[in-house]
Amino acid sequence: MAVETPSSSSSTRGRQRQQLWGHKHLPLLVGASSKDSVEYILQALWRTRNTGLDSADRSIFRDILHLPSDSDLDPLLACLRMLIRRCVYENTTKEEIQKLFPEDVSPELQKLLTLLLQKFQSEWKDDVLKDKHRVDKEALQGETGGNFVSSKGDQASDNATDPIATK
DSSP: OOOOOHHHHHHHHHHHHHHHHTTTTGGGGGGSSSHHHHHHHHHHHHHTTTTOOOHHHHHHHHHHHTOSOHHHHHHHHHHHHHHHHHHHHSOOOHHHHHHTSOTTSOHHHHHHHHHHHHHHHHHHHHHHHHHHHHHHHHHHHHHHTTEEEOTTSOEEETGGGOTTTTO
16 A cells, blocks of 8 residues: 655645646647736637637637647646646636646746736636626516516616616
């Protein structure tokens, strides 16, 4: 029976991170000519989180990164979407973000991704809250047929209480 030593445990975690985060794919971002290009990619991935990328976005990404095909692009996008999700939904700190990268990813790329993920983290969290509020409101309207019961107990249309809709 093999005994797991601290060094073998660390090595195992490192391999798991490499498999999870695609250590071969994140370095493809180095093909981008600027920080702004990487920022554009992250923002577009966030913007299309519910719909997925269209062919125009995919083409732009391939051009930015100098990649010949979608099969080269897809694993990178999956890695970036996982990083974004971790930062937004798991309230990941700067130190925790840095620990997500395998050792093979250059320190410069780690720093760039960490800075960009931190830069947009609060904005993206706000978007999630807005989405949740919108979905909750739509669900409530669906349950009540667009009407709700006021605190006085009478039923009113949602539009009747909206000052903009009544003008």
